[in-house]
Amino acid sequence: MSPGFVFRWLGWPFRYAFSKIKKKIGKLDRLRLEVFLALSNGTEVLVKGRVVEAYRQSRPSSKKSALQNILATLRRYAGSSVPDARVRVQWGNFEEVLITDSEGVFESLLRLPSQGETVSDVIFLTLIPEEGLVPEKEHVERKVRRIDSFYPRAVISDIDDTVIISKATNLGEKLWLSVSKNAYTRRPFPGVSEFYQLITRAGRYPVYYVSSSDWNLFDLIRDFLEYRKIPRGPILLKDAHVNLKNIWKSGGGNHDHKLEKIRFLMDFFPQQRFLLIGDSGQHDPELYAEIVREFPGRVEAVYIRRVGKKDPEREKVLNELLSPNQVAWVKTTAEAMQHAKKHLTFS
Known part of the structure; x- marks a missing residue:
């Protein structure tokens, strides 16, 4: 019997308890596609986001107590990252499928079309459903933020x-x-x-x-x-x-x-x-x-x-x-x- 098997066997009660805690504080049986960046310099667009287990979360407020904020923090950190998830990126006529890394993060640099071609300023991202991977939303839209180089600072x-x-x-x-x-x-x-x-x-x-x-x-x-x-x-x-x-x-x-x-x-x-x-x-x-x-x-x-x-x-x-x-x-x-x-x- 390998040491790894022994440790996994001894650890199962803790993993079981941890999964119960996650469900109790608001983890959902769905996956969330989060888009952090859609940033353009006029030539390329950096797209970055991640796939995590979805969780319930209410809007913050200045009236929330410390206990309410602690529970919100537990929900925020309850979800595990999802490696090897497939995310479809669609931008005008362009389409690419990205694979999340071990941290659940995806990233890509997209080249802008050649001059004269019209392109949407909105990128559509879709988490491709697979067995056991149920998206929270059908797709996510993100407006491209273009920052031109003529700013002096x-x-x-x-x-x-x-x-x-x-x-x-x-x-x-x-x-x-x-x-x-x-x-x-x-x-x-x-x-x-x-x-x-x-x-x-x-x-x-x-x-x-x-x-x-x-x-x-x-x-x-x-x-x-x-x-x-x-x-x-x-x-x-x-x-x-x-x-x-x-x-x-x-x-x-x-x-x-x-x-x-x-x-x-x-x-x-x-x-x-x-x-x-x-x-x-x-x-x-x-x-x-x-x-x-x-x-x-x-x-x-x-x-x-x-x-x-x-x-x-x-x-x-x-x-x-x-x-x-x-x-x-x-x-x-x-x-x-x-x-x-x-x-x-x-x-």
Whole structure:
């Protein structure tokens, strides 16, 4: 008898209990097709989403109690990802079938038709039914967001402890905030809305949010930005699937995926110059320094919110790569706003 068989046999009561808990808190016997991105640079369209077990979820509200928010979080993380599911992408006369990876994620770069051909600005996605795979909806529509390269500036921003108060360096506080609050009760740093409205000219310049949070939090982040009147934009999160068994890992682990996603944005929009905004709580200064090295002349300025004490040795790297007018280490959003008004141009 193999050790693997023994462990599987011993673990079946826990798996059975876990499946019962998932059903109790709202998991449905259907699959949900979620579309996160349909982003165009005028030449290609990035389509990205995932397939997960569907769950019941009510709209968030500022009146929800901590217990109600905890139950909503359990529902959010109850569904397992679905690998090897087939998703049909239809865009005008174009059609492609994508296969989800081990995390239930699918992604594709679609080429725009040649000049002169008309194309719809809506992409239709369908989860192809198979034995045991029952879609929640017949199909999902997503409007393509086109961002042209003529914008003089774009913003790439972290989320946790940059826009939203997350306490990412304290696991206990971070987990409590994550499970007990919702999109309407999570708090931004003071002045964030005004600062982002300023640097994006009230949302006219594009902003991309790149975070180590997992895709389970996509709708929370989207609703939070809208509710707090922070300019919305494409949200790029970590592909690793997090569920009730490893919810404490959400937002942690390796942050190299952020570097990969920022590189993608720099390549996808080669004419744009960027502001990079982050915090010193994790690895944003080091990641942004690498981007400055790899894409000389493409970074207009870097804003880093200091978490904890000043670290001259750590700050030295960015300070040597950019001029003093291009780097701001700040404790408050008001300091960042003051720097932007003094050193950035707003055409």
